[in-house]
Amino acid sequence: WSSLVGRHFLTLKYFTKTEIEQLLWTAADLKIRYKQNGEAYRPLEGKSAALIFEKRSTRTRVSNETGFALLGGHAAFLSPADIHLGVNESVKDTAKVLSGFVDIALARVYDHETLLTLSTEGYIPIVNGLSEIYHPLQALADFQTLQEHYGSVKGLTVAWVGDGNNIIHSLMMAAAPLGVNVRVATPKGYEVFPQVEKDAGKLAEQYGTSFYYTNDPMEACQGANVIVTDTWVSMGQEEEKAERLKVFEGYQVNMKMCGVAAKDWTFLHCLPRKSEEVNDEVFYSPRSLAFPAAKNRKWTAMSVMLSLLQDHTPTTPKPKY
Numbered sequence: 242w243s244s245l246v247g248r249h250f251l252t253l254k255y256f257t258k259t260e261i262e263q264l265l266w267t268a269a270d271l272k273i274r275y276k277q278n279g280e281a282y283r284p285l286e287g288k289s290a291a292l293i294f295e296k297r298s299t300r301t302r303v304s305n306e307t308g309f310a311l312l313g314g315h316a317a318f319l320s321p322a323d324i325h326l327g328v329n330e331s332v333k334d335t336a337k338v339l340s341g342f343v344d345i346a347l348a349r350v351y352d353h354e355t356l357l358t359l360s361t362e363g364y365i366p367i368v369n370g371l372s373e374i375y376h377p378l379q380a381l382a383d384f385q386t387l388q389e390h391y392g393s394v395k396g397l398t399v400a401w402v403g404d405g406n407n408i409i410h411s412l413m414m415a416a417a418p419l420g421v422n423v424r425v426a427t428p429k430g431y432e433v434f435p436q437v438e439k440d441a442g443k444l445a446e447q448y449g450t451s452f453y454y455t456n457d458p459m460e461a462c463q464g465a466n467v468i469v470t471d472t473w474v475s476m477g478q479e480e481e482k483a484e485r486l487k488v489f490e491g492y493q494v495n496m497k498m499c500g501v502a503a504k505d506w507t508f509l510h511c512l513p514r515k516s517e518e519v520n521d522e523v524f525y526s527p528r529s530l531a532f533p534a535a536k537n538r539k540w541t542a543m544s545v546m547l548s549l550l551q552d553h554t555p556t557t558p559k560p561k562y
């Protein structure tokens with residue numbers, strides 16, 4: 242067991258297998274305590290959080306705001322209309338001031354650099370609520386969901402079909418430590434970021450897993466257990482929409498693609514979903530774990546907030562990862 246108190250949660254790249262499993266176990270433990278046992282567990286009584294959003298959010302905002310309250314703390318939601326963040330006041334000064342008011346801050350930002358500034362200039366743990374590079378909270382919820390569905394994630398093959406974006410980047414950072422192999426299909430020019438590919442390669446070597454890259458969705462899906470996609474037009478890319486819809490033609494996840502996957506295939510999507518990247522037949526099929534994963538956003542968010550603030554020892558058995 243290693244304490245995560247005081248750490249930042251900007252990317253899973255810096256978290257070991259033990260630490261990632263610990264975060265997932267804590268999430269599973271909290272889910273049982275609150276949902277199954279109806280326990281009134283309030284370890285964060287008197288603690289407060291700032292939830293800063295430069296972009297819209299349903300899941301990240303609501304899971305963290307309600308989750309922090311369930312833990313006994315108070316979370317303040319701050320939209321761009323509420324807070325001076327880089328506008329009217331520097332990010333550096335904001336970080337210093339917020340550190341005096343709250344115990345932890347989550348931020349959803351356009352530029353990952355803003356998170357780095359918050360984390361280096363403030364004195365409190367910073368949680369990434371999505372940047373252009375990473376979405377680590379989503380990856381945790383996805384792996385919690387896969388663990389629940391398959392009983393263990395070790396040895397699974399995940400196929401990504403779509404844009405080389407923040408969602409796949411975070412899945413890649415957690416995959417290797419958890420023993421998961423990844424096959425990525427992206428159109429030319431929309432590959433995962435080179436630095437992420439490099440980091441993933443090192444992790445794969447360390448943990449003995451594999452990453453495979455292709456421009457052919459069918460090839461990526463061949464024999465895969467889990468097929469994952471996301472919107473082709475991420476927040477901030479609205480002006481590229483027409484061009485992207487053309488480039489990503491042929492990348493829509495449909496039953497033909499899923500037909501070449503493993504017999505036990507499932508589908509994941511971080512949501513919000515547009516109809517271009519996956520058709521209704523797959524998205525609303527019993528194989529789709531998109532909604533269970535969305536629900537798990539709450540337990541994983543609570544796990545991260547709690548773990549960065551104080552040590553929590555699960556009382557429920559450790560799931561198999």
Ligand code: CP
Binds near residue numbers: 299300301379
């Ligand atoms: N998946 C996800 O982060 O959703 P929101 O944009 O609604 O937070």
Ligand code: NVA
Binds near residue numbers: 371406407408511513
């Ligand atoms: N890739 C999407 C994820 C939204 C949760 C975006 O960045 O908009």
